[in-house]
Amino acid sequence: MAASHESFYELGDVIYEGKPFMRAIRKDLWGEICTNCLRRTSDLKFCKGCGIMKYCSKTCQKADWCYHKFECSLLKRCSDDQHLSTSVLIGNVIMKMQKANWKPSSEKILNETVTFDNLRTLRRERSINSIFGIALESIKNSLNVYIGEKNIPDDKLLRSLIGKVLCNQVVYGHDQAVSAMFIGLSRFNISCIPNCDASVSNHILSVRCMKKIKKNGGKFSINISPLITSFNLNLECSEVEIMCNNRDPCSYCQMPYGTSPLTEVLDMANAGSVIMESEDTLQLANYLLRLDYPLGVISQLKLRQLLQKQKGILGNTNILRIRTLVLKCLMLNGPIMEMREDLLELADLVKTVWGPNFRELLPIYAKLMDTNLRLGEPFVASVFERECNRLREFFLPIDESHGLFNAVFAQMFGYHR
Numbered sequence: 001m002a003a004s005h006e007s008f009y010e011l012g013d014v015i016y017e018g019k020p021f022m023r024a025i026r027k028d029l030w031g032e033i034c035t036n037c038l039r040r041t042s043d044l045k046f047c048k049g050c051g052i053m054k055y056c057s058k059t060c061q062k063a064d065w066c067y068h069k070f071e072c073s074l075l076k077r078c079s080d081d082q083h084l085s086t087s088v089l090i091g092n093v094i095m096k097m098q099k100a101n102w103k104p105s106s107e108k109i110l111n112e113t114v115t116f117d118n119l120r121t122l123r124r125e126r127s128i129n130s131i132f133g134i135a136l137e138s139i140k141n142s143l144n145v146y147i148g149e150k151n152i153p154d155d156k157l158l159r160s161l162i163g164k165v166l167c168n169q170v171v172y173g174h175d176q177a178v179s180a181m182f183i184g185l186s187r188f189n190i191s192c193i194p195n196c197d198a199s200v201s202n203h204i205l206s207v208r209c210m211k212k213i214k215k216n217g218g219k220f221s222i223n224i225s226p227l228i229t230s231f232n233l234n235l236e237c238s239e240v241e242i243m244c245n246n247r248d249p250c251s252y253c254q255m256p257y258g259t260s261p262l263t264e265v266l267d268m269a270n271a272g273s274v275i276m277e278s279e280d281t282l283q284l285a286n287y288l289l290r291l292d293y294p295l296g297v298i299s300q301l302k303l304r305q306l307l308q309k310q311k312g313i314l315g316n317t318n319i320l321r322i323r324t325l326v327l328k329c330l331m332l333n334g335p336i337m338e339m340r341e342d343l344l345e346l347a348d349l350v351k352t353v354w355g356p357n358f359r360e361l362l363p364i365y366a367k368l369m370d371t372n373l374r375l376g377e378p379f380v381a382s383v384f385e386r387e388c389n390r391l392r393e394f395f396l397p398i399d400e401s402h403g404l405f406n407a408v409f410a411q412m413f414g415y416h417r
Contacts, residue, residue, distance in 0.1 A: 016207040020180035024089035036060035087142040118186035122163030172200040191221035198222040231286035264315025278320040303328040
């Protein structure tokens with residue numbers, strides 16, 4: 001076992017922990033939460049410098065000063081329409097790098113030094129794309145107001161910085177309160193079937209092994225979560241790779257459609273209508289969630305019929321089938337015996353693709369525990385309770401992240417908070 005640990009990173013090994021290079025707080029939460037610990041409390045007191053951000057203690061204020069000092073004198077310039085924390089984050093990054101005379105910051109990870117320059121950035125063709133071009137111009141206008149025209153770098157450098165923030169922005173905390181950048185992310189590939197888990201707790205990004213990985217020559221990929229509970233039509237890792245460079249494409253997303261575990265099609269000749277109906281249903285669910293509208297308008301009967309149509313057409317691990325199951329038995333409630341069978345199938349499929357230590361198994365096991373208790377089967381419920389406890393211990397401390405990269409690219413298309 002000792003010899004194995006010398007050659008491999010074992011399950012649960014933490015291979016990276018790092019603080020943000022820079023962070024920004026969602027504007028509608030300014031003064032509502034402690035800027036450092038993110039708690040809501042009646043004891044919050046204003047920063048005397050800006051009179052905008054609040055802290056619950058001098059300890060929190062001191063801990064946050066390494067970030068707040070770059071924005072303290074600027075926050076009052078933010079106009080009402082400047083509600084994106086992305087713009088503030090970019091401005092804070094610019095002010096920090098300007099203070100360091102544009103010398104790139106670095107971190108050492110697994111005996112390898114990575115710098116700010118190693119972070120992904122937008123592909124050139126994307127940065128001049130009409131939709132992105134409009135978004136970039138909007139961000140530039142916001143930056144002119146926030147940090148002032150004299151602090152704006154030349155156009156080439158500015159586009160690179162904006163691209164790096166958009167491609168590496170991590171959103172975490174309750175209500176997605178914080179947007180941040182971690183230089184250590186440049187060391188990890190992004191994959192739809194990763195071998196590592198990334199999570200944030202107390203502003204510390206931790207990456208730990210979900211599988212055994214070689215120490216010499218092993219490739220590390222991180223989890224883009226949520227994956228099974230996201231109803232976007234595309235896999236997020238493929239979106240990231242299309243938008244960004246400086247990173248190898250996900251090997252699964254490179255495979256022809258229908259051949260990878262998450263796109264497997266068994267009957268290509270008859271798959272068209274089934275894929276279209278599956279995508280339409282998931283897109284409807286996505287819209288309902290965005291509008292905060294009840295998912296119950298999608299009936300159990302419709303989902304039952306759709307799952308039946310998918311059988312023999314889509315592979316069991318096709319992401320469309322997995323997400324349809326998630327919608328039917330995890331997000332919605334149906335007949336309890338049928339729901340338990342669906343949850344068991346879902347748990348098996350998730351373990352088949354991502355392994356037994358995948359974060360999104362937690363809500364599945366929790367609902368299986370509750371379902372079996374309601375069916376009067378406490379012994380079976382205890383089995384899933386043990387699995388919940390095992391995963392909670394594996395991921396301790398319970399992180400604040402809920403989709404580290406979700407909504408970043410959506411922001412570029414105008415889905416702003």
